[in-house]
Amino acid sequence: QVxxxxxxxxxxxxxGSLRLSCSASGFTFNDYYMSWIRQTxxxxxxxxxxxxxxxxxxxxxxxxxxxFTVSRDNAKKMLYLQxxxxxGDDTAVYYCARGDTTADSxxxxxxxxxxx
Amino acid sequence: xxxxxxxPATLSLSPGARATLSCRASQSVGSFLAWYQQKPGxxxxxxxxxxxxxxxxxxxxxxxxxxxxxxxLTISSLEPEDFAVYYCQQRYIWLTFGGGTKVExx
Numbered sequence: 680q681v682x683x684x685x686x687x688x689x690x691x692x693x694x695g696s697l698r699l700s701c702s703a704s705g706f707t708f709n710d711y712y713m714s715w716i717r718q719t720x721x722x723x724x725x726x727x728x729x730x731x732x733x734x735x736x737x738x739x740x741x742x743x744x745x746x747f748t749v750s751r752d753n754a755k756k757m758l759y760l761q762x763x764x765x766x767g768d769d770t771a772v773y774y775c776a777r778g779d780t781t782a783d784s785x786x787x788x789x790x791x792x793x794x795x
Numbered sequence: 796x797x798x799x800x801x802x803p804a805t806l807s808l809s810p811g812a813r814a815t816l817s818c819r820a821s822q823s824v825g826s827f828l829a830w831y832q833q834k835p836g837x838x839x840x841x842x843x844x845x846x847x848x849x850x851x852x853x854x855x856x857x858x859x860x861x862x863x864x865x866x867x868l869t870i871s872s873l874e875p876e877d878f879a880v881y882y883c884q885q886r887y888i889w890l891t892f893g894g895g896t897k898v899e900x901x
Contacts, residue, residue, distance in 0.1 A: 724839070724882060726890035740889065774838055780886035781829050783850060785838035 681705045681784040683775050688789030695765050695793070701758040701775030701786055709733075709753040712779035715760045717771040718788070725771075727760070729779040765793045797821055799883050799893035807901040814870040816896045818883035823863045827887040830859055830868045833895075834879045842881075843868065873898070 687699040701713070714729040727747060730737040734751045748761040758775050770793045776782035798821040808814055818828065826846040831839035841850040843859040846866060856871040870877055878900050883893040 723894055724884070724892040726884075726892070780827075780890055781841065781844045781884075782831075782839070783841045783844075785840070788838055 681777060683777065683784060683786035685773060685775050685786045685789035688773065688791045690792045690794060691765055692795050693766055693793055696761070696763045697765065697791060699760040699762070699773055699775075699789060699791070701760075703756045703758065703775075703777075706777070706784075708756040711777050713751060713758045714776045714778060714782055715747075715749060715758075716774045716776055716782060716785075718774065719771040722771075727773075730758070731779075762791070765791075767793050769793050797824060797885050797888050797891055799885055799891060801881075801883060801893040801896045803896060804894070805897045805899060807899050808873055809901045810873050810875055812873050812901075814868075814873055814877070814898055816868040816870075816881055816898070818861075818866040818868070818893050820864045820866075820885055820887075824885040824887035826862045827885055828859075828861070828866050829884045829886070830857075831882045831884065832877075832879050833882065839882060870898075 682704045684702045691697050712729050715727040718724050728739045728749045730749045737749045746764045750759045772788040772790050774788045775786045777784040800819045802817045828846045830843040833839040842853050847859040858869045860867050880895045880897045882895045
């Protein structure tokens with residue numbers, strides 16, 4: 680069955696950077712768009728980005744202002760989210776999900792906390 | 796940005812009751828609306844896409860309806876495992892979620 684597992688979350692200082700990873704299994708990874716979505720108690724669920732199967736096209740939420748970059752390694756069945764210039768507003772649980780505009784499978788999430 | 800408003804915020808019902816959840820969009824989203832279920836400590840799970848198409852493995856007691864700006868998710872007879880938070884999400888202009896409706900045991 681489809682399995683997605685995020686890693687790389689943790690505590691980071693304001694202005695810092697972090698890279699999240701998502702390992703995929705149970706499906707043909709390079710057949711699917713993949714997405715990153717985050718969730719906070721205050722702002723709820725926020726779709727951050729989705730990337731095409733080949734990784735040659737990625738769309739981002741305007742709110743990210745170019746601070747986040749998504750990449751994928753189809754050979755390794757991995758999805759990545761590079762986050763820079765982090766602030767407290769980026770504190771959230773980050774999910775990777777299968778799909779571009781509808782997320783039909785989700786990982787369990789990884790918590791990112793931005794604090795000094 | 797398309798804003799999705801879900802109501803009520805909390806629905807208190809007994810097992811076996813019928814649940815009717817509403818999602819209203821700030822402008823038309825056609826039928827490009829999905830519903831998700833989230834239980835405590837878990838990721839959301841896709842229930843419905845394109846307003847009324849059940850996702851794989853979703854029981855028939857879940858049904859979706861609506862188009863344009865007004866959508867409904869109906870659970871015909873609540874099972875114990877259905878008590879959770881439900882979110883709607885549109886994909887007409889970018890991708891946004893509603894604030895959720897919590898279905899709790901009365």
